[in-house]
Amino acid sequence: MLEIYKKLPRTNCGKCGVPTCMAFAVKVQNAQQKMSDCPYVSEENRELPSRQTSVTMEDNYERVSNELELEAKQTDFRDAACAIGGLFEEANGSGIIKLKMMNKPYEMRKEGLFGDGTYCHDSWSKIMLYDYIRRKGNRPLTGDWVTLGYFPNTASHVKAFQRSAEEKVAVAFNKNREGLKDRCRELGGVEDSGKMKADYICRFDLLPRVPLYLCFWDADEEFPASCKLFLDSSAEAYIDIEYLAYLVERFVEEFTMGKERRAKEK
Numbered sequence: 001m002l003e004i005y006k007k008l009p010r011t012n013c014g015k016c017g018v019p020t021c022m023a024f025a026v027k028v029q030n031a032q033q034k035m036s037d038c039p040y041v042s043e044e045n046r047e048l049p050s051r052q053t054s055v056t057m058e059d060n061y062e063r064v065s066n067e068l069e070l071e072a073k074q075t076d077f078r079d080a081a082c083a084i085g086g087l088f089e090e091a092n093g094s095g096i097i098k099l100k101m102m103n104k105p106y107e108m109r110k111e112g113l114f115g116d117g118t119y120c121h122d123s124w125s126k127i128m129l130y131d132y133i134r135r136k137g138n139r140p141l142t143g144d145w146v147t148l149g150y151f152p153n154t155a156s157h158v159k160a161f162q163r164s165a166e167e168k169v170a171v172a173f174n175k176n177r178e179g180l181k182d183r184c185r186e187l188g189g190v191e192d193s194g195k196m197k198a199d200y201i202c203r204f205d206l207l208p209r210v211p212l213y214l215c216f217w218d219a220d221e222e223f224p225a226s227c228k229l230f231l232d233s234s235a236e237a238y239i240d241i242e243y244l245a246y247l248v249e250r251f252v253e254e255f256t257m258g259k260e261r262r263a264k265e266k
């Protein structure tokens with residue numbers, strides 16, 4: 001990690017999305033970011049020591065998901081299902097937790113995570129669900145709507161979150177409230193009267209006990225449309241906040257995906 005750190009400008013400017021060069025070096029070492037995410041690293045310094053280049057982001061996801069899988073499998077499924085809003089069922093003498101993530105059904109079995117009846121090979125989905133299951137959050141919703149920045153250690157995510165999530169929705173549905181409503185319905189959203197004075201509010205259950213509130217303000221003559229995404233302040237009891245930020249970003253990616261790409265991916 002120090003080898004990587006030495007190649008950085010060490011000005012702690014935060015342009016890479018993390019607050020310090022040291023934190024950035026750790027992320028590069030863990031394959032969570034690339035050297036090129038720092039705009040000030042010279043071409044020759046982008047080259048990493050050879051043992052680092054063999055670790056890819058996918059390797060890293062797989063390693064984390066394998067670690068979390070072990071913990072999730074050891075969880076008491078009956079207790080966990082009750083705590084996280086899943087459905088517990090017995091099948092062939094062993095327990096199963098049925099639950100949805102972003103409106104897609106999954107099953108946690110003794111063998112691991114299953115989607116559509118087959119073992120799930122998507123490390124990203126496994127990380128989210130294994131973390132959710134092993135934590136057994138069990139905290140009632142507070143009803144307090146908060147933005148991502150409310151949670152500790154999220155300062156480095158907030159700007160990126162505004163750009164990659166909230167602004168993305170606003171741009172995709174600028175002057176198209178009906179299109180927005182259709183997309184909300186397609187993804188299992190439920191219209192909500194909510195706590196905000198917005199032109200349209202919709203609630204999505206990213207996970208059974210992790211709601212996301214999408215608030216949308218229409219464009220007017222002066223300003224384009226805008227969007228804010230809120231979470232319940234109990235969310236950190238249920239899932240690691242860093243994972244939660246990725247979950248919301250993945251949701252927005254799917255939400256704003258054009259019809260053609262959706263048809264292709266089916």
Ligand code: SF4
Nearest residue numbers: 012013014016021038
């Ligand atoms: S952008 Fe580069 S110089 Fe700025 S904090 Fe990140 S690593 Fe350091």
